[in-house]
Amino acid sequence: xxxxxxxxxxxxxxxxxxxxQRLDPNTEATPRPVQPPNLGSLVWVHVPxxxxxxxxxxxxxxxxxxxxxxAVVRSHGEVLDDRVYREHPQLHRVLRTIFHAVLVxxxxxxGTLHRHLPPQPPPLHYAVYPATxxxxxxxxxxxxYFRLLxxxxxxxxxxxxxxxxxxxxxxxxxxxxEWVERAARHxxxxxxxxxxxxxxxxEALAP
Amino acid sequence: MGRRLGVVTDGxxxxxxxxxxxxxxxxxxxxxGDFVVIEGRDNVFFSxxxxxxxxxxxxxxxxxxxxxxxxxxxxxxxxxxxYAVVQVKPMLMVPRPKDDFVDPFIRPQPVTTxxxxxxxxxxxxxxxxxxxxxxxxxxxxxxxxGKPLTADIPVAIDLRRxxxxxxxxxxxxxxxxxxxxxxxxxxxxxRNVGVNLIFDMHDEYAFGKESEEGVWVKGLKQLFPTRVQIxxxxxxKREADRHVQVGLDQIEPEDVLLMAExxxxxxxxxxxxxxxxxxxxxxxxxxxxxxxxxxIVQFCEQSGAxxxxxxxxxxxxxxxxxxxxxVPQADARAVEEMVALLNQGRHIILHxxxxxxxxDHMLVANIITRRVREVYQRQVEKYQETRNPxxxxxxxxxxxxxxxxxxxxxxxxxxxxxxxxxEMRKYYVTLLVIDQRPSGIDREILxxxxxxxxxKLTEQADIEAVLTGVANRxxxxxxxxxxxxxxxxxxxxxxxxxPLLLRTREYDEAFYRDMQRDVGEHEVPQATPExxxxxxxxxxEEE
Ligand SMILES: Nc1ncnc2c1ncn2[C@@H]1O[C@H](COP(=O)(O)OP(=O)(O)OP(=O)(O)O)[C@@H](O)[C@H]1O
Ligand SMILES: [Mg+2]
Numbered sequence: 001x002x003x004x005x006x007x008x009x010x011x012x013x014x015x016x017x018x019x020x021q022r023l024d025p026n027t028e029a030t031p032r033p034v035q036p037p038n039l040g041s042l043v044w045v046h047v048p049x050x051x052x053x054x055x056x057x058x059x060x061x062x063x064x065x066x067x068x069x070x071a072v073v074r075s076h077g078e079v080l081d082d083r084v085y086r087e088h089p090q091l092h093r094v095l096r097t098i099f100h101a102v103l104v105x106x107x108x109x110x111g112t113l114h115r116h117l118p119p120q121p122p123p124l125h126y127a128v129y130p131a132t133x134x135x136x137x138x139x140x141x142x143x144x145y146f147r148l149l150x151x152x153x154x155x156x157x158x159x160x161x162x163x164x165x166x167x168x169x170x171x172x173x174x175x176x177x178e179w180v181e182r183a184a185r186h187x188x189x190x191x192x193x194x195x196x197x198x199x200x201x202x203e204a205l206a207p
Numbered sequence: 208m209g210r211r212l213g214v215v216t217d218g219x220x221x222x223x224x225x226x227x228x229x230x231x232x233x234x235x236x237x238x239x240g241d242f243v244v245i246e247g248r249d250n251v252f253f254s255x256x257x258x259x260x261x262x263x264x265x266x267x268x269x270x271x272x273x274x275x276x277x278x279x280x281x282x283x284x285x286x287x288x289x290y291a292v293v294q295v296k297p298m299l300m301v302p303r304p305k306d307d308f309v310d311p312f313i314r315p316q317p318v319t320t321x322x323x324x325x326x327x328x329x330x331x332x333x334x335x336x337x338x339x340x341x342x343x344x345x346x347x348x349x350x351x352x353g354k355p356l357t358a359d360i361p362v363a364i365d366l367r368r369x370x371x372x373x374x375x376x377x378x379x380x381x382x383x384x385x386x387x388x389x390x391x392x393x394x395x396x397x398r399n400v401g402v403n404l405i406f407d408m409h410d411e412y413a414f415g416k417e418s419e420e421g422v423w424v425k426g427l428k429q430l431f432p433t434r435v436q437i438x439x440x441x442x443x444k445r446e447a448d449r450h451v452q453v454g455l456d457q458i459e460p461e462d463v464l465l466m467a468e469x470x471x472x473x474x475x476x477x478x479x480x481x482x483x484x485x486x487x488x489x490x491x492x493x494x495x496x497x498x499x500x501x502x503i504v505q506f507c508e509q510s511g512a513x514x515x516x517x518x519x520x521x522x523x524x525x526x527x528x529x530x531x532x533x534v535p536q537a538d539a540r541a542v543e544e545m546v547a548l549l550n551q552g553r554h555i556i557l558h559x560x561x562x563x564x565x566x567d568h569m570l571v572a573n574i575i576t577r578r579v580r581e582v583y584q585r586q587v588e589k590y591q592e593t594r595n596p597x598x599x600x601x602x603x604x605x606x607x608x609x610x611x612x613x614x615x616x617x618x619x620x621x622x623x624x625x626x627x628x629x630e631m632r633k634y635y636v637t638l639l640v641i642d643q644r645p646s647g648i649d650r651e652i653l654x655x656x657x658x659x660x661x662x663k664l665t666e667q668a669d670i671e672a673v674l675t676g677v678a679n680r681x682x683x684x685x686x687x688x689x690x691x692x693x694x695x696x697x698x699x700x701x702x703x704x705x706p707l708l709l710r711t712r713e714y715d716e717a718f719y720r721d722m723q724r725d726v727g728e729h730e731v732p733q734a735t736p737e738x739x740x741x742x743x744x745x746x747x748e749e750e
Contacts, residue, residue: 184279185230188287195267195288202280 006127007037008099010045013121015103017152018045018055020128022097031085034092036060036099039156040164042131042139043101045122050109053122054131054139055101058152058161062097071095101128102152102161104145113138115145133172140169140179143186150190150197159197162187163204180205209330212237213293215245220321223257223294223682226328230286234259237293238356240686240697240708242331242339247322250300253315253331253339255706257682258294295328296682297321298705299339315339315704336360339704345725350394352387352660353696353709362709366394369658369702370401370602373628373638375610377645377673378662381419383694384641385411386714387660388606389427391639393722396431396554401602403554404545404579406572408563408608413437413556414446424714427556430722436553438545440532440571441560451557453574454537455493455528460484462573463492463524465618469566470523475516482510493535495521496528530567531560542578546586549579549603569612576605577623584634600635610640611647619649628652645672657701663690679706 008020022034037043037057044052064071074084074091085091106118131139139145149165152158166183170176184202191198212232218224224245228234237243237256245252263269268288273280299315315338336355340362343351348367354360369391376384376391389412392403405412405427413435414426428435428446439447460480467476483491486506498506498521507514527533545555557575559567583600590598607613607624619625627636629651640656642648646668654676661673670687674680677699683706687697690708699706712718 181279181282184283185287188280188283192264192288195265195271198265198284198288199273199280202277202283206277206279 004129004132006129007043008128010122010124010126010128011098013124015117015121017058017100017102018122018128019098019100022099023127024092031089031092032082033085034062034095034097036062036097037130038164038168040161040166040168042104042136042165042168043128044107044131044135045126045128047106047118047120047122047126052107053103053118054105054107055103055122055128056145056149056161056165057099058102058149059100059155060097061099062095065094065096067096100155102149104148105139113142115139115142117148136169136172140183143183146183146186147190150187150201157197157200159187159191159201160204163201166205209244209332209335212243212328212330215295215322215324215326215328216292218321220318223296224254224321226293226295228286228291228293230290232291234261234291236357237291238708239689240706241357242336242355242705242707243293243295244329244331244335245295245297245322246327246329247300247303248326249303250320250322251303252297252318252322252326253299253301253335253705254295254297255682255686256293257296257685260292260294262290262292264288264290293328294682296679298679301338331355331358333358333360336362340707341365345721346398348398348400350391350398351712352390352394352698353711356695356708356710361712362707364658364698364702366391366398366400366702370395370604370637372657372701373640373652373655374604374658374660374700374702375645375648375653375656375673376639376641376660377643377664377669378696379643379664379669379692382662382690382692383696383711384643384662385409385608386418386424386694387662387696387711388412388639388641390712390714390718391660392427392554392606393430393718395604396427396434397722397725399552401604402549402552403556403604403606404549404576405554405556405606406568406608407556407558408568410558410561412606413558425719427554430719431554434552434554436548436555437558438555439558439560440563440567441558442531444558444560447558450532451541451571451575452532452534452537453530453571454539455496455533455535456489457537457539457574457578458492458527458570459489459574459577460491461621462570463527465573465622466566466569469564469569470526472523473516473519475513476520476523479512479516479520482512486510492524492527496524526566527570530570532567532571542575543582545575546579546582550586550601552601565609565612568609572607572613573623576627579603579605580623580627580634580636583636587634603636604639605636606639606641608641610638610642611644614640614648614652616649619652625649625652628655645669648672650675658698658703659700661687661690661697661699662695663692682706 008022010018011021012019022036024034039057041057044054047053079087103117105115107113149162150158152161170180187201213226213228215224216227239256241256243254297318300318301313301315341349343349343363348365349363350366351361351363376388378384395401407413413428415423418424428437436448438449438451440451442450483495487494503514503517586600613622613624628638664670686708694711696711697708
């Protein structure tokens with residue numbers, strides 16, 4: 001950890017999830033659209049006692065700073081897509097990217113991982129870091145936290161968040177079919193009484 | 208430890224226990240009738256698989272099963288949303304060994320409780336089989352008769368318990384009844400637990416026989432040349448140790464009346480025979496057959512019989528007179544001689560000629576059995592009076608094929624076979640009945656059969672008949688219905704602690720070698736024929 005750059009700052013916090021604003025990675029020289037972290041990716045936050053809280057990205061959105069008003073159309077002629085940003089290098093100051101992440105566990109200062117809700121919500125204004133592929137792999141060995149992901153109801157349904165999470169890990173660790181298989185079975189066990197959602201989740205997993 | 212199969216989730220003592228199979232156990236690895244073990248907290252339960260069921264957790268799954276294309280979904284569902292349940296019936300239990308100390312004297316007992324939730328179900332191991340069924344040590348009464356369907360472990364039955372009661376071997380044609388009977392008879396001879404009188408109606412027990420697979424298999428005489436005696440009704444059978452004749456004076460009215468149908472007797476026959484017996488005593492048949500027209504008229508005048516009825520009866524009974532083994536008067540001591548041999552530990556096969564008919568089978572089997580039992584009865588009474596172990600008769604098992612002819616509901620009350628089956632082992636005589644259609648046998652007789660070994664049966668009536676008087680019928684019925692058409696049997700009853708499905712032991716060279724090894728070890732001291740004859744039987748008339 002340590003060497004990583006934060007990707008967001010917590011702007012709303014609860015026992016179940018956090019809402020963070022994406023920190024702007026742009027320099028004036030290469031302006032690009034500001035995007036939330038991948039749906040389903042694992043992030044973490046330092047907590048005051050020295051441990052870390054883990055969360056899975058469950059939603060992302062970019063709007064104007066004044067959320068009451070829609071953004072203004074800026075494309076014209078050949079100026080489309082990322083050229084819009086280059087033409088308006090100040091754009092990022094009037095746009096705001098927000099993401100939600102579901103709390104799925106925490107790490108004690110001694111390094112023990114727990115895959116249930118942390119005792120405290122992560123503090124407001126703390127920085128949100130992306131988990132490295134190694135951290136993600138370590139955290140996802142035990143899938144008990146899938147239950148927390150599946151419990152999400154809005155804005156994105158839990159089975160979609162869960163499927164996105166599994167896809168994200170599969171992308172980080174290609175060739176890990178055995179883990180995906182295990183994850184699918186785990187989801188099937190958790191959704192044994194809800195075939196509709198199970199189908200939705202596993203269809204979203206199919207390559 | 209046998210392989211883990213699942214955990215108990217539900218059930219009732221009076222029904223069966225539901226065990227949810229583990230997701231990694233293929234339901235096809237579990238068979239109806241399998242012997243399985245449940246590990247309770249304080250007891251180990253020996254059980255059989257009574258039923259297999261497929262379940263879904265969400266009814267939507269049955270309505271809209273996953274498409275073939277979605278393999279991930281299908282695989283993920285296996286053991287999660289879809290799972291299998293095994294219905295298991297505990298039969299016996301033993302206390303779980305404490306601190307790894309296994310008490311060698313502890314025997315499995317009938318169940319009086321059930322294991323709790325999530326008790327583990329596993330496959331039985333060789334030790335489990337040995338604990339429940341014991342092991343064939345080549346000596347003693349435990350005799351291996353087959354192996355379980357899913358394991359390569361010989362399973363033994365207790366031959367001493369077997370011959371304590373009358374028994375049945377059932378199954379449709381070709382399931383292996385005669386082969387199995389030969390195995391059991393060989394076991395009884397080899398372990399010397401009793402003596403046999405075998406009515407060999409289809410010439411398959413005494414000498415070799417060609418199997419359906421085209422090999423010649425050995426007969427009992429070949430396996431145990433000195434211990435088995437062949438008595439033949441066929442005067443031309445050279446290999447026979449003795450030729451048997453039946454005297455007309457030995458035929459009793461019941462012997463004839465039992466075959467009313469086969470002999471096409473009229474309704475009047477019984478009365479007419481009654482009059483003949485009043486007149487001529489045991490010579491009734493001989494006299495009747497010797498009558499000419501004049502004699503008939505004369506007899507009718509004296510006795511009040513109807514001449515037409517007498518003529519009809521005579522015509523019907525002439526059939527008997529023409530049988531090659533029938534003589535006017537036979538050596539009355541033949542049966543005593545037979546029993547004397549049995550008392551010496553010899554086994555007797557009564558061999559019928561290949562053209563023998565039902566009439567021959569019934570007539571001879573009834574007459575001989577009745578007399579043998581009479582002698583046995585006297586012997587038992589003498590033993591009980593004197594308490595002298597020297598008079599203690601050897602348990603005798605009488606084997607009959609096509610048993611329904613002797614034990615169907617119409618005749619079972621009158622034949623000697625019905626009597627033997629009903630009075631149990633009071634007189635040390637029991638039956639081994641072999642039949643394709645157990646439903647043809649009287650219910651009361653069926654319920655008396657101690658051990659039943661059953662091959663495949665298709666008719667529901669036959670299945671019900673075999674299960675007459677069996678506890679846990681529902682659990683056993685599934686096993687019975689799942690049998691294959693050959694060399695698979697369900698054994699249940701007195702000689703086994705619990706019902707079990709088996710692949711029958713092969714009757715082959717290896718078996719012959721086993722049977723010919725150590726026969727001498729069980730040889731019992733022989734009484735000299737004279738003493739046995741005089742001491743035990745005396746002259747019946749003088750008693
Ligand atoms: N234990 C066994 N060992 C070897 N072969 C066997 C055994 N049991 C059955 N068979 C084979 O199956 C065939 C049929 O068996 P068997 O003659 O005993 O049938 P069954 O039940 O007596 O038939 P049926 O009712 O017609 O008399 C045999 O000829 C033999 O090939
Ligand atoms: Mg046969």
